Amino acid sequence: MPMPVEVRALQQGDLPGLLALYAQLIENDLPLAPALAETRFDEMLKRDGLTVFGGFADGILASTCVLIVVPNLTRGGMAYAFIENVVTDGAHRRTGLGRQTVRTAIDAALDTRCYTVRLQTGGTRPGTLDFYRSCGFDLTKHGLEVRRIPPREVLPT
Template structure:
């Protein structure tokens, strides 16, 4: 029997599976409150995508579409929280969900899509380059709350 693979938008009903998957992104992360989950999934312009193998959530990322007053008023997209379950890496699932998010951003009229990562592993950077991102195009700077 061949497993079915599908990518779809996630909703609040997928939150438990998504939070569990995030342990493969940031082990030991504190789970969000139910109120925070509802607020995130109700946020306009924010979408979460999940790749399912059969009925199991295997990979995910989110896309924020940001309104903009430059570039003729064209919005831009930001992809974050890219994760694939550790037991399913190296099979193209992460690449598929990222490319889906990029396609959705372009369909929404975004003139660019930005992705950031805190990973220092060159293999992770190579993964994003295989997804079509150009590491030399922009530089990101971050301030974190202490």
């Protein structure tokens, strides 16, 4: 029997589950003090154009992604969007929950008339690019960045 699934914007009380997922996203990530985590999450929840989506399986937060919608003066004033910090709990991978969470974010961006939704990945797990392709993404551009901290190993294209 399939588990009840819900995808929604996260709220303040969802922070502990979100932090548990993020622990699976970046191994050996920089430390984050609990008080700072609460402050940053509150800032994120209040920021216009930023939504943290969560996919819940049987009431437990098991996948997440962040959608950032940016106002724009090109493309007829249509905004553009970025999706970041995508992760699904290891026990819930390959169930469709992660895809449903990302697709919810994409649909939200398109509903706000974004002309494009962009995503970069530094993920190194086998199948990561296939997962993003299954969500509707295509490899269409090169990603360039300036970083303060070292990047994770880049996936071959």
